Amino acid sequence: xxxxxxxNSDTPGDSQxxxxxxxxxxxxxxxxxxxxLESGDVELIAAVLAGRxxxxxxxxxxxxxxxxxxxxxxxxxETDVEDLAQEVFIRAYHKLKTFRGTAPFEHWLMRLxxxxxxxxxxxHQRRRETSWADLGEVEQQWLERYAADPRTTEETDxxxxxxxxxxxxxxxxxxxxxxxxxxxxxRPVKEIAQITGWSVPLVKVRAFRARREMRKHLxxxxxxxxx
Amino acid sequence: MNAKGLSEMLxxxxxxxxxxxxxPYAFEKRMMTLLASxxxxxxxxxGIAWLWRASLAGLLIxxxxxxxxxxxxxxxxxxxxxxxxxxxxxCCEIGGDAW
Numbered sequence: 001x002x003x004x005x006x007x008n009s010d011t012p013g014d015s016q017x018x019x020x021x022x023x024x025x026x027x028x029x030x031x032x033x034x035x036x037l038e039s040g041d042v043e044l045i046a047a048v049l050a051g052r053x054x055x056x057x058x059x060x061x062x063x064x065x066x067x068x069x070x071x072x073x074x075x076x077x078e079t080d081v082e083d084l085a086q087e088v089f090i091r092a093y094h095k096l097k098t099f100r101g102t103a104p105f106e107h108w109l110m111r112l113x114x115x116x117x118x119x120x121x122x123x124h125q126r127r128r129e130t131s132w133a134d135l136g137e138v139e140q141q142w143l144e145r146y147a148a149d150p151r152t153t154e155e156t157d158x159x160x161x162x163x164x165x166x167x168x169x170x171x172x173x174x175x176x177x178x179x180x181x182x183x184x185x186x187r188p189v190k191e192i193a194q195i196t197g198w199s200v201p202l203v204k205v206r207a208f209r210a211r212r213e214m215r216k217h218l219x220x221x222x223x224x225x226x227x
Numbered sequence: 228m229n230a231k232g233l234s235e236m237l238x239x240x241x242x243x244x245x246x247x248x249x250x251p252y253a254f255e256k257r258m259m260t261l262l263a264s265x266x267x268x269x270x271x272x273x274g275i276a277w278l279w280r281a282s283l284a285g286l287l288i289x290x291x292x293x294x295x296x297x298x299x300x301x302x303x304x305x306x307x308x309x310x311x312x313x314x315x316x317x318c319c320e321i322g323g324d325a326w
Contacts, residue, residue, distance in 0.1 A: 053262065060255040065248040072246035082251055089258050150232060160240035167237055183238045211234070218230040 041105040048096055056096075060089055063106060067113050073180050074117040076165065084120055088113045111195050114181070118196070121173035132166075132221045139163045143225065170217050175210035182207050 040058075047055035064085065071084040092112055099108050135143070142159025145152060154160065168176050181192045182203075189207075193200045 054259070056262065057255050057259050060258050064250045064254055068250050069246055069248035072248075078251075082254075085254070086258060086261065090262065093262055146233060146236070150229070150236070153236070155236055155240040155243050157240075160237060161244040164237040164241040164244075167234075168241065179238070184241045186242070214234045215230040218233050222230065 042101060045096060045099060045101075045105065048093075053093075056093055059092075059105070063109055064089075066106070067109070070110060070113050071117060073184070074121060074176070076169070080120070084116060087120075088116050091116060114177070114195050115197075118173060118177050121176060125173055132170075132217075132224055135166075135225075136162060139166065140225075143221075147222075147225075167214060167217060171210060171213055174206050175213050178203060178206045179210045179214065 041062075044055045044059050048059075067085050067088050068081065071081050071088070075081050075084055088109070092109055095112070099105065138157075138159040139162045140159075142153060142157055142163060168179065171179065177196065178192065181187045181195065182189070187195075189200055189203050192198075192203045196203065198206070
Protein backbone atom coordinates (compact mmCIF):
# COMPACT_ATOMS: atom_id res chain seq x y z
CA UNK A 1 0.00 0.00 0.00
CA UNK A 2 1.52 3.26 -1.03
CA UNK A 3 -0.57 5.97 0.54
CA UNK A 4 0.99 9.35 0.11
CA UNK A 5 1.95 11.00 3.34
CA UNK A 6 0.33 14.37 4.06
CA UNK A 7 3.65 16.11 4.26
CA ASN A 8 5.30 18.48 1.89
CA SER A 9 8.63 20.12 1.54
CA ASP A 10 8.21 22.35 4.57
CA THR A 11 7.99 19.46 6.98
CA PRO A 12 11.13 18.01 8.45
CA GLY A 13 12.36 14.82 6.96
CA ASP A 14 12.91 12.39 9.84
CA SER A 15 10.34 11.19 12.31
CA GLN A 16 12.53 11.85 15.34
CA UNK A 17 12.77 15.53 14.58
CA UNK A 18 8.99 15.70 14.15
CA UNK A 19 8.44 14.05 17.50
CA UNK A 20 10.78 16.55 19.07
CA UNK A 21 9.11 19.38 17.16
CA UNK A 22 5.71 18.39 18.54
CA UNK A 23 7.19 17.96 22.00
CA UNK A 24 8.83 21.36 21.69
CA UNK A 25 5.48 22.91 20.82
CA UNK A 26 4.01 21.44 23.95
CA UNK A 27 6.82 22.96 25.95
CA UNK A 28 6.79 26.31 24.16
CA UNK A 29 3.12 27.08 24.51
CA UNK A 30 2.91 25.55 27.94
CA UNK A 31 -0.80 24.90 27.58
CA UNK A 32 -0.76 21.28 28.54
CA UNK A 33 1.79 19.01 30.07
CA UNK A 34 3.52 16.49 27.85
CA UNK A 35 1.86 13.59 29.64
CA UNK A 36 -1.50 14.87 28.38
CA LEU A 37 -0.62 13.53 24.97
CA GLU A 38 -1.76 9.97 24.79
CA SER A 39 1.34 7.85 24.53
CA GLY A 40 1.93 6.55 21.06
CA ASP A 41 -0.19 9.08 19.19
CA VAL A 42 2.62 11.58 18.82
CA GLU A 43 5.03 8.96 17.54
CA LEU A 44 2.46 7.65 15.05
CA ILE A 45 1.64 11.15 13.79
CA ALA A 46 5.33 11.94 13.45
CA ALA A 47 5.85 8.73 11.50
CA VAL A 48 2.95 9.56 9.14
CA LEU A 49 4.33 13.04 8.57
CA ALA A 50 7.74 11.59 7.96
CA GLY A 51 6.43 9.59 5.05
CA ARG A 52 5.10 6.38 6.58
CA UNK A 53 1.35 6.61 5.86
CA UNK A 54 0.75 3.05 7.09
CA UNK A 55 1.21 4.43 10.62
CA UNK A 56 -2.14 6.19 10.25
CA UNK A 57 -3.95 2.86 10.46
CA UNK A 58 -3.37 2.35 14.21
CA UNK A 59 -4.76 5.83 14.77
CA UNK A 60 -7.90 4.92 12.83
CA UNK A 61 -8.27 1.69 14.81
CA UNK A 62 -7.80 3.56 18.09
CA UNK A 63 -10.38 6.29 17.45
CA UNK A 64 -12.85 4.88 14.94
CA UNK A 65 -15.43 3.77 17.51
CA UNK A 66 -15.48 7.24 19.11
CA UNK A 67 -15.80 8.88 15.72
CA UNK A 68 -18.66 6.58 14.75
CA UNK A 69 -20.51 7.28 18.00
CA UNK A 70 -20.14 11.03 17.51
CA UNK A 71 -21.19 10.92 13.87
CA UNK A 72 -24.30 8.87 14.69
CA UNK A 73 -25.57 11.80 16.74
CA UNK A 74 -25.91 13.82 13.55
CA UNK A 75 -26.74 11.27 10.87
CA UNK A 76 -29.19 8.39 11.05
CA UNK A 77 -28.64 6.45 7.84
CA GLU A 78 -25.74 4.03 8.11
CA THR A 79 -24.49 4.96 4.64
CA ASP A 80 -24.30 8.62 5.69
CA VAL A 81 -22.63 7.64 8.96
CA GLU A 82 -19.91 5.72 7.18
CA ASP A 83 -19.39 8.48 4.62
CA LEU A 84 -19.04 11.01 7.42
CA ALA A 85 -16.59 8.87 9.37
CA GLN A 86 -14.55 8.45 6.20
CA GLU A 87 -14.58 12.19 5.63
CA VAL A 88 -13.38 12.74 9.20
CA PHE A 89 -10.37 10.48 8.77
CA ILE A 90 -9.56 11.80 5.30
CA ARG A 91 -9.57 15.37 6.57
CA ALA A 92 -7.57 14.35 9.62
CA TYR A 93 -4.99 12.67 7.41
CA HIS A 94 -4.60 15.65 5.13
CA LYS A 95 -4.57 18.16 7.97
CA LEU A 96 -2.27 16.14 10.19
CA LYS A 97 0.54 18.63 9.78
CA THR A 98 -1.63 21.27 11.47
CA PHE A 99 -1.76 19.17 14.67
CA ARG A 100 0.60 20.96 17.02
CA GLY A 101 0.47 18.64 19.99
CA THR A 102 -0.81 21.30 22.38
CA ALA A 103 -3.83 19.13 23.21
CA PRO A 104 -4.48 15.39 23.00
CA PHE A 105 -4.93 14.08 19.48
CA GLU A 106 -8.38 12.80 20.43
CA HIS A 107 -9.62 16.34 21.17
CA TRP A 108 -8.25 17.59 17.87
CA LEU A 109 -9.88 14.71 15.99
CA MET A 110 -13.23 15.13 17.74
CA ARG A 111 -13.26 18.86 16.98
CA LEU A 112 -12.62 18.03 13.36
CA UNK A 113 -15.40 15.41 13.44
CA UNK A 114 -17.90 17.91 14.84
CA UNK A 115 -17.04 20.36 12.07
CA UNK A 116 -17.46 17.68 9.43
CA UNK A 117 -20.87 16.83 10.91
CA UNK A 118 -21.88 20.49 10.97
CA UNK A 119 -20.93 20.84 7.29
CA UNK A 120 -23.01 17.75 6.57
CA UNK A 121 -26.03 19.19 8.40
CA UNK A 122 -25.75 22.47 6.51
CA UNK A 123 -25.42 20.74 3.15
CA HIS A 124 -28.39 18.49 3.79
CA GLN A 125 -30.76 20.89 5.50
CA ARG A 126 -32.80 21.49 2.33
CA ARG A 127 -33.61 17.84 1.83
CA ARG A 128 -34.55 16.76 5.31
CA GLU A 129 -36.98 13.91 5.19
CA THR A 130 -38.30 14.05 8.72
CA SER A 131 -41.55 15.69 9.72
CA TRP A 132 -44.23 15.27 12.35
CA ALA A 133 -46.57 13.83 9.71
CA ASP A 134 -45.07 10.36 9.71
CA LEU A 135 -44.86 9.60 13.42
CA GLY A 136 -44.25 5.94 14.13
CA GLU A 137 -46.55 3.87 16.28
CA VAL A 138 -44.07 3.69 19.17
CA GLU A 139 -43.61 7.47 19.14
CA GLN A 140 -47.35 8.09 18.94
CA GLN A 141 -48.04 5.79 21.87
CA TRP A 142 -45.31 7.36 23.98
CA LEU A 143 -46.63 10.82 23.20
CA GLU A 144 -50.19 9.86 24.14
CA ARG A 145 -48.97 8.40 27.41
CA TYR A 146 -46.99 11.59 28.09
CA ALA A 147 -50.01 13.77 27.32
CA ALA A 148 -52.19 11.67 29.66
CA ASP A 149 -49.72 11.64 32.53
CA PRO A 150 -46.07 12.75 32.13
CA ARG A 151 -45.05 10.94 35.34
CA THR A 152 -45.83 7.51 33.92
CA THR A 153 -43.61 7.94 30.85
CA GLU A 154 -39.96 7.02 30.89
CA GLU A 155 -37.05 8.57 29.03
CA THR A 156 -35.51 5.19 28.37
CA ASP A 157 -38.42 4.03 26.20
CA UNK A 158 -37.84 3.53 22.49
CA UNK A 159 -40.61 6.00 21.78
CA UNK A 160 -38.84 8.77 23.66
CA UNK A 161 -35.55 8.04 21.94
CA UNK A 162 -37.15 8.03 18.49
CA UNK A 163 -39.05 11.21 19.23
CA UNK A 164 -35.89 12.92 20.48
CA UNK A 165 -34.09 11.93 17.27
CA UNK A 166 -36.97 13.23 15.19
CA UNK A 167 -37.08 16.49 17.09
CA UNK A 168 -33.35 17.06 16.67
CA UNK A 169 -33.50 16.33 12.96
CA UNK A 170 -36.17 19.02 12.54
CA UNK A 171 -33.94 21.73 14.00
CA UNK A 172 -31.70 24.02 11.99
CA UNK A 173 -28.05 22.86 11.75
CA UNK A 174 -26.75 25.43 14.24
CA UNK A 175 -29.53 24.65 16.73
CA UNK A 176 -28.99 20.94 16.44
CA UNK A 177 -25.25 21.28 16.88
CA UNK A 178 -25.42 23.54 19.90
CA UNK A 179 -28.12 21.46 21.62
CA UNK A 180 -26.27 18.23 20.98
CA UNK A 181 -23.06 19.62 22.37
CA UNK A 182 -24.59 21.44 25.33
CA UNK A 183 -27.58 19.39 26.40
CA UNK A 184 -26.76 15.88 25.24
CA UNK A 185 -22.98 15.74 25.49
CA UNK A 186 -23.05 18.21 28.40
CA ARG A 187 -20.07 20.24 27.26
CA PRO A 188 -19.42 23.66 28.77
CA VAL A 189 -20.06 26.78 26.69
CA LYS A 190 -16.36 27.61 26.48
CA GLU A 191 -15.55 24.23 25.00
CA ILE A 192 -18.42 24.53 22.51
CA ALA A 193 -17.01 27.88 21.46
CA GLN A 194 -13.62 26.25 20.87
CA ILE A 195 -15.11 23.37 18.91
CA THR A 196 -17.37 25.45 16.70
CA GLY A 197 -15.22 28.51 16.35
CA TRP A 198 -18.10 30.69 17.54
CA SER A 199 -17.69 33.27 20.29
CA VAL A 200 -19.00 32.47 23.79
CA PRO A 201 -21.89 35.00 23.54
CA LEU A 202 -22.82 33.57 20.14
CA VAL A 203 -22.95 30.06 21.58
CA LYS A 204 -25.28 31.31 24.34
CA VAL A 205 -27.51 33.13 21.87
CA ARG A 206 -27.68 30.10 19.59
CA ALA A 207 -28.46 27.80 22.52
CA PHE A 208 -31.29 30.10 23.57
CA ARG A 209 -32.67 30.22 20.04
CA ALA A 210 -32.31 26.45 19.72
CA ARG A 211 -34.42 25.81 22.84
CA ARG A 212 -37.05 28.23 21.55
CA GLU A 213 -37.04 26.54 18.14
CA MET A 214 -37.41 23.15 19.81
CA ARG A 215 -40.40 24.30 21.90
CA LYS A 216 -42.00 25.76 18.79
CA HIS A 217 -41.73 22.41 17.02
CA LEU A 218 -43.22 20.63 20.01
CA UNK A 219 -46.12 23.08 20.18
CA UNK A 220 -46.76 22.38 16.50
CA UNK A 221 -46.72 18.66 17.26
CA UNK A 222 -49.15 19.10 20.14
CA UNK A 223 -51.54 21.11 17.95
CA UNK A 224 -51.33 18.56 15.17
CA UNK A 225 -52.07 15.65 17.50
CA UNK A 226 -54.57 17.65 19.59
CA UNK A 227 -52.72 16.89 22.80
CA MET B 228 -49.21 20.00 26.78
CA ASN B 229 -46.16 21.42 28.51
CA ALA B 230 -43.68 21.92 25.64
CA LYS B 231 -40.84 22.90 27.95
CA GLY B 232 -41.24 19.79 30.10
CA LEU B 233 -41.50 17.59 27.03
CA SER B 234 -38.42 19.10 25.43
CA GLU B 235 -36.41 18.53 28.62
CA MET B 236 -37.63 14.96 28.81
CA LEU B 237 -36.70 14.29 25.18
CA UNK B 238 -33.24 15.76 25.67
CA UNK B 239 -32.81 13.52 28.72
CA UNK B 240 -33.94 10.60 26.56
CA UNK B 241 -31.29 11.46 23.97
CA UNK B 242 -28.68 11.75 26.74
CA UNK B 243 -29.61 8.40 28.28
CA UNK B 244 -29.55 6.58 24.96
CA UNK B 245 -26.13 7.24 23.45
CA UNK B 246 -25.72 6.06 19.86
CA UNK B 247 -23.92 2.85 19.10
CA UNK B 248 -20.17 2.91 18.54
CA UNK B 249 -20.02 -0.14 16.31
CA UNK B 250 -17.67 0.14 13.38
CA PRO B 251 -18.29 -1.54 10.02
CA TYR B 252 -16.11 -4.54 9.32
CA ALA B 253 -12.58 -3.70 8.11
CA PHE B 254 -13.32 0.01 8.08
CA GLU B 255 -9.68 0.88 8.73
CA LYS B 256 -8.55 -1.24 5.77
CA ARG B 257 -10.98 0.53 3.47
CA MET B 258 -9.82 3.86 4.83
CA MET B 259 -6.21 3.05 4.12
CA THR B 260 -7.09 1.96 0.58
CA LEU B 261 -9.01 5.18 0.10
CA LEU B 262 -6.10 7.26 1.36
CA ALA B 263 -3.73 5.36 -0.88
CA SER B 264 -5.81 5.96 -4.02
CA UNK B 265 -4.59 9.07 -5.79
CA UNK B 266 -7.92 9.86 -7.47
CA UNK B 267 -9.57 12.07 -4.87
CA UNK B 268 -6.64 14.14 -3.75
CA UNK B 269 -4.88 14.32 -7.07
CA UNK B 270 -8.09 15.07 -8.95
CA UNK B 271 -9.04 17.84 -6.58
CA UNK B 272 -5.59 19.39 -6.53
CA UNK B 273 -5.27 19.18 -10.31
CA GLY B 274 -8.70 20.73 -10.74
CA ILE B 275 -7.81 23.57 -8.41
CA ALA B 276 -4.44 24.08 -10.07
CA TRP B 277 -6.06 24.28 -13.52
CA LEU B 278 -8.71 26.69 -12.26
CA TRP B 279 -6.02 28.95 -10.86
CA ARG B 280 -4.06 28.83 -14.10
CA ALA B 281 -7.17 29.60 -16.11
CA SER B 282 -8.11 32.52 -13.88
CA LEU B 283 -4.58 33.94 -14.03
CA ALA B 284 -4.50 33.62 -17.81
CA GLY B 285 -7.91 35.30 -18.00
CA LEU B 286 -6.73 38.18 -15.82
CA LEU B 287 -3.61 38.59 -17.96
CA ILE B 288 -5.64 38.74 -21.17
CA UNK B 289 -8.04 41.23 -19.59
CA UNK B 290 -5.14 43.40 -18.49
CA UNK B 291 -3.50 43.33 -21.94
CA UNK B 292 -6.80 44.20 -23.63
CA UNK B 293 -7.29 47.08 -21.21
CA UNK B 294 -3.80 48.46 -21.89
CA UNK B 295 -4.26 48.09 -25.65
CA UNK B 296 -7.67 49.83 -25.58
CA UNK B 297 -6.29 52.73 -23.57
CA UNK B 298 -3.24 53.08 -25.79
CA UNK B 299 -5.19 53.23 -29.05
CA UNK B 300 -8.03 55.48 -27.84
CA UNK B 301 -7.62 59.21 -28.39
CA UNK B 302 -9.28 60.42 -25.20
CA UNK B 303 -12.74 60.59 -23.69
CA UNK B 304 -14.19 62.94 -26.33
CA UNK B 305 -13.25 60.77 -29.26
CA UNK B 306 -14.45 57.75 -27.35
CA UNK B 307 -17.86 59.37 -26.89
CA UNK B 308 -18.00 60.29 -30.55
CA UNK B 309 -17.04 56.82 -31.58
CA UNK B 310 -19.70 55.37 -29.30
CA UNK B 311 -22.30 57.68 -30.79
CA UNK B 312 -21.30 56.70 -34.29
CA UNK B 313 -21.55 53.04 -33.44
CA UNK B 314 -24.89 53.50 -31.70
CA UNK B 315 -26.42 55.46 -34.61
CA UNK B 316 -24.72 53.47 -37.35
CA UNK B 317 -27.56 50.99 -37.58
CA CYS B 318 -30.20 53.77 -37.70
CA CYS B 319 -28.34 55.63 -40.41
CA GLU B 320 -28.06 52.46 -42.41
CA ILE B 321 -31.76 51.70 -42.03
CA GLY B 322 -32.60 55.31 -42.85
CA GLY B 323 -30.45 55.21 -45.94
CA ASP B 324 -31.95 52.02 -47.29
CA ALA B 325 -35.61 52.36 -46.37
CA TRP B 326 -36.33 56.08 -46.68
